[in-house]
Amino acid sequence: MQLEELKQKFEQFLRQNGHKITKGRFEIIDKIASYGPHFEIEELVRWIANQDRTIASRSTVYRTVRLLQEFGAIREVIKLGNRTIYEFVAGKPHHEHLICVECGKIIEFYKEEIEEFQDKVCEEHNFTPLNHRLEIFGICSDCKAKKYENRRLEVGA
Structure with a gap:
């Protein structure tokens, strides 16, 4: 699935479930897609903040990751000690x-x-x-x- 198609389907998911559709959520998708296949949320938050502080707050990143999990584009793949590692699985x-x-x-x-x-x-x-x-x-x-x-x-x- 291409990134633009993913975004369209995610927008439909947000509408169907009564969630806000914001520019920041879609910018976060772009950042996650360019970050790499595996990430911890805190390291993703720091990386996004270093890229562009205007994109989203920490809480927006956390909420968006949770929504992308519900949607099926991200999944929790590894629990290692007190670390949780997620994976961007859309199209993989x-x-x-x-x-x-x-x-x-x-x-x-x-x-x-x-x-x-x-x-x-x-x-x-x-x-x-x-x-x-x-x-x-x-x-x-x-x-x-x-x-x-x-x-x-x-x-x-």
Whole structure:
């Protein structure tokens, strides 16, 4: 889905649900789309404020993110400690996440075999899935390499 089409559908969603249609909400969509796939709301607020302080207040960003979640363009994807990471999913195919607990790197992946297995399990239990997410927490190759290098230096010292 193109960004302009998303905005049109979001405007319809706002009208149907009795929410205000403001220029700021649509400017926030533009900012989120250009920010990157994953974000915490507070870092998004700081980034938007650094871009242009006239766009929106902190509360407007929070409200707009919540409305975009209800609309389905943003979803909460990762709870890591006291952090909540969101993802701009509009127009993106379904995927899963690998999360490095050392550096916070998020790696997206898709495996048809996982999807087929989930469908089979749901079918076996006569269960109708509505949504799912898979998060695998571990250590990325960069952090593993750094740990190995640090150990090597300690032993060699």
